[in-house]
Amino acid sequence: DVVKPALIGMNGNWRSGGLAWGYPHHHGPTTVENMEYKIQDNEDGSRTIWIYSEERLQRANNIIGYTFWPESSIVQMTIIPRNPTELTNSFQFWTVPAVLSEEDYQVCFPTSTKFVTYHEKKSMTTWPVSEGVYNYFDFTNVDISLWKNTISPVSFFVWNNQEDYFGGYDHLRQGGTAWVGNHYVSPGMKYWADGNNPNGVKINNGLTDNSGRYTELMAGFYSDNQPDYSWLQPYETKAGTMTWFPVRDLGGLKYANLNGALNYIMDGSSVDLRLNSTRKFENAQLVVSGLGKEILTRDLTISPADPFKVEVNLPEGMTELDLEFVLNSSCGEQLLRYAPAEHQKPDYEMPEIFKDPVQPDQI
Numbered sequence: 001d002v003v004k005p006a007l008i009g010m011n012g013n014w015r016s017g018g019l020a021w022g023y024p025h026h027h028g029p030t031t032v033e034n035m036e037y038k039i040q041d042n043e044d045g046s047r048t049i050w051i052y053s054e055e056r057l058q059r060a061n062n063i064i065g066y067t068f069w070p071e072s073s074i075v076q077m078t079i080i081p082r083n084p085t086e087l088t089n090s091f092q093f094w095t096v097p098a099v100l101s102e103e104d105y106q107v108c109f110p111t112s113t114k115f116v117t118y119h120e121k122k123s124m125t126t127w128p129v130s131e132g133v134y135n136y137f138d139f140t141n142v143d144i145s146l147w148k149n150t151i152s153p154v155s156f157f158v159w160n161n162q163e164d165y166f167g168g169y170d171h172l173r174q175g176g177t178a179w180v181g182n183h184y185v186s187p188g189m190k191y192w193a194d195g196n197n198p199n200g201v202k203i204n205n206g207l208t209d210n211s212g213r214y215t216e217l218m219a220g221f222y223s224d225n226q227p228d229y230s231w232l233q234p235y236e237t238k239a240g241t242m243t244w245f246p247v248r249d250l251g252g253l254k255y256a257n258l259n260g261a262l263n264y265i266m267d268g269s270s271v272d273l274r275l276n277s278t279r280k281f282e283n284a285q286l287v288v289s290g291l292g293k294e295i296l297t298r299d300l301t302i303s304p305a306d307p308f309k310v311e312v313n314l315p316e317g318m319t320e321l322d323l324e325f326v327l328n329s330s331c332g333e334q335l336l337r338y339a340p341a342e343h344q345k346p347d348y349e350m351p352e353i354f355k356d357p358v359q360p361d362q363i
Contacts, residue, residue: 175249261336273312
């Protein structure tokens with residue numbers, strides 16, 4: 001409701017809120033500048049808002065498109081960084097969506113996430129429960145996915161990301177946000193919060209009046225850490241997309257793709273399975289299998305306004321890792337598929353953190 005730019009960006013001003021971005025560095029110098037824009041009507045009924053910004057030091061420019069479809073909950077972000085000069089330029093690009101964070105907010109990195117790391121990869125810990133000191137603060141046996149446990153301002157970057165989705169969920173409001181993108185092009189998954197601490201309260205109060213505290217569910221395009229630069233060769237253009245959409249009544253997030261999102265909660269020998277979709281699918285079919293045998297088959301209609309949930313009783317001796325969840329459209333197209341055994345944490349020890357080079361007289 002009130003925007004107060006603060007001295008956080010390269011040129012000073014930075015604002016919280018919306019689906020912002022930082023380019024060619026984070027936080028970018030053009031964040032609160034006036035930008036040229038154009039609204040385009042597309043043949044498939046969607047509309048795209050194109051925004052153009054230019055960074056004057058390197059003369060690098062960027063075209064951002066936000067596309068919306070009728071009867072769909074997704075927002076697709078098209079990213080086109082360009083180098084119109086004869087010089088090679090470095091760049092970073094990070095999207096910075098802001099989500100309201102209070103006691104019940106939780107960041108949902110993929111279940112395969114084993115480690116998270118800090119800026120420059122100078123500190124590392126386990127996810128979601130930290131096993132030790134992280135960036136000089138003691139997070140031993142702390143669930144760092146929960147905003148309420150951010151005893152200091154925090155940055156958590158997923159280490160060696162292998163998935164195409166992540167998100168965040170507000171357990172009080174029973175709603176959240178999912179991100180979907182190609183992790184080979186957009187490898188960066190970051191959770192930033194000023195946090196649930198006196199300094200975090202001070203910073204957040206300085207950015208708005210009544211809108212509360214927020215978390216940044218950040219995604220890196222051609223970058224998995226900060227600072228971690230890629231290059232634009234002379235006259236080169238890169239391009240890619242990433243997608244955001246809201247989720248509701250999921251109780252968390254285990255999986256997402258462009259068709260929707262899925263979560264399940266184990267309770268002994270039963271599974272509370274919950275599904276969202278990004279558009280309406282009539283006469284879809286849900287199949288829950290275990291060890292290759294069908295446990296439950298259910299016909300359903302699902303849409304962004306009408307999520308679906310069902311309680312599934314498991315045969316004796318069957319475990320979470322034996323399960324497979326599949327949602328098919330009425331014509332047999334596979335919309336969602338999740339098998340917990342395929343998303344387990346990798347089997348390797350914590351990598352060595354980055355250390356500064358020694359001084360020249362010590363080499």
